[in-house]
Amino acid sequence: MNDRSNSRDTRDLVFAATLAAFAERGFHGASMRDIAKRAGVVSSNVYHYSQSKSDLLVELLKKANYDHLNAVEWALSAAGTAPAERLHTAVGAYVGYIVDHPLEALVAHSELRYLGEDDRKRLVVARDRLESIFENIVDEGVRTGAFTTPHGHGATRAVLTMCSGVAQWYRSDGPLTRDEIAAQYADYALGVVGAC
Amino acid sequence: MNDRSNSRDTRDLVFAATLAAFAERGFHGASMRDIAKRAGVVSSNVYHYSQSKSDLLVELLKKANYDHLNAVEWALSAAGTAPAERLHTAVGAYVGYIVDHPLEALVAHSELRYLGEDDRKRLVVARDRLESIFENIVDEGVRTGAFTTPHGHGATRAVLTMCSGVAQWYRSDGPLTRDEIAAQYADYALGVVGAC
Numbered sequence: 001m002n003d004r005s006n007s008r009d010t011r012d013l014v015f016a017a018t019l020a021a022f023a024e025r026g027f028h029g030a031s032m033r034d035i036a037k038r039a040g041v042v043s044s045n046v047y048h049y050s051q052s053k054s055d056l057l058v059e060l061l062k063k064a065n066y067d068h069l070n071a072v073e074w075a076l077s078a079a080g081t082a083p084a085e086r087l088h089t090a091v092g093a094y095v096g097y098i099v100d101h102p103l104e105a106l107v108a109h110s111e112l113r114y115l116g117e118d119d120r121k122r123l124v125v126a127r128d129r130l131e132s133i134f135e136n137i138v139d140e141g142v143r144t145g146a147f148t149t150p151h152g153h154g155a156t157r158a159v160l161t162m163c164s165g166v167a168q169w170y171r172s173d174g175p176l177t178r179d180e181i182a183a184q185y186a187d188y189a190l191g192v193v194g195a196c
Numbered sequence: 197m198n199d200r201s202n203s204r205d206t207r208d209l210v211f212a213a214t215l216a217a218f219a220e221r222g223f224h225g226a227s228m229r230d231i232a233k234r235a236g237v238v239s240s241n242v243y244h245y246s247q248s249k250s251d252l253l254v255e256l257l258k259k260a261n262y263d264h265l266n267a268v269e270w271a272l273s274a275a276g277t278a279p280a281e282r283l284h285t286a287v288g289a290y291v292g293y294i295v296d297h298p299l300e301a302l303v304a305h306s307e308l309r310y311l312g313e314d315d316r317k318r319l320v321v322a323r324d325r326l327e328s329i330f331e332n333i334v335d336e337g338v339r340t341g342a343f344t345t346p347h348g349h350g351a352t353r354a355v356l357t358m359c360s361g362v363a364q365w366y367r368s369d370g371p372l373t374r375d376e377i378a379a380q381y382a383d384y385a386l387g388v389v390g391a392c
Contacts, residue, residue: 026223026224026310028222149387151380154384155384157365158361158380161358161364161365162354162357162358165358168305176350181350188350188351188354188388191384191387192358
């Protein structure tokens with residue numbers, strides 16, 4: 001029991017150190033030795049959890065994607081059936097996660113391009129599910145006439161791009177609270193799909 | 197004359213090589229030697245144009261920012277005075293530039309964060325002018341009631357973030373043409389500011 005909990009702690013330490021290293025120096029700039037040093041463990045300990053830097057990046061982003069998906073699904077579970085309400089709720093939760101996890105979002109945004117095809121495939125399950133939640137809501141809104149955009153697919157992508165971009169400028173000491181930002185982006189999203 | 201033109205050619209080669217190196221390997225992953233090799237010149241030639249890798253990145257992004265600004269100003273010079281028309285035109289030109297210059301946009305988007313404060317200051321002139329063009333259009337639209345958003349400043353940032361994000365997914369062999377993407381994003385932007 002103790003052994004397992006220690007091992008989980010070390011894994012969390014290694015993941016946090018990986019995140020910090022990638023956020024600060026980028027995928028190519030960060031080294032396994034640097035990650036081990038930040039985590040306060042020996043390098044062999046890092047290799048115990050992941051065979052390579054790519055593998056660490058994949059595991060890190062996979063966990064972030066599942067957490068992000070979970071935040072949106074959880075919020076939607078309490079929302080009604082109207083597409084506008086569902087999109088507002090989903091965007092609010094999506095942006096809220098980004099504000100709460102700026103480093104994860106930043107690394108996902110900037111470093112994903114360094115992964116090969118096989119590694120990317122390990123990430124797409126949660127990411128595709130997350131995107132399809134938004135696509136389904138927008139499709140339903142377009143079908144029922146609640147949303148007037150003629151480009152449902154493109155509008156969905158524009159909304160997700162706009163929301164993901166919050167990670168690029170958000171500062172915790174900025175003038176807007178987390179919930180204000182989330183609510184504003186939910187409004188912008190309704191505008192993009194023509195729900196106003 | 198010949199000397200000067202050769203020197204300009206070499207400068208262009210060095211800039212193109214810098215762009216390719218940063219786009220492929222990131223700021224920390226690219227080396228001055230790698231850049232010189234791609235440009236087909238000796239390293240001392242690269243140092244002739246810039247004293248450091250940071251300096252190269254600054255010069256590269258500064259030129260891209262001025263080109264981007266110019267593309268938007270040029271398009272607006274032929275537009276009317278109605279805020280909706282001006283925003284549509286400005287967003288179309290902004291996105292068109294990104295589609296035409298995917299590598300510049302990608303590097304600006306991902307690598308800017310590696311620059312120190314002083315280097316960033318050298319970039320902000322063109323960038324601030326570009327952002328203020330959009331802010332002025334949105335302010336005018338809000339003032340005249342053409343745009344209904346209660347968050348003019350936030351909406352402007354959301355529009356620019358959404359548009360800059362095109363660089364993250366645009367592929368020249370994708371189903372949409374440059375002009376279709378530009379027009380769709382112009383429509384999305386009008387939705388964000390509540391012009392629909």
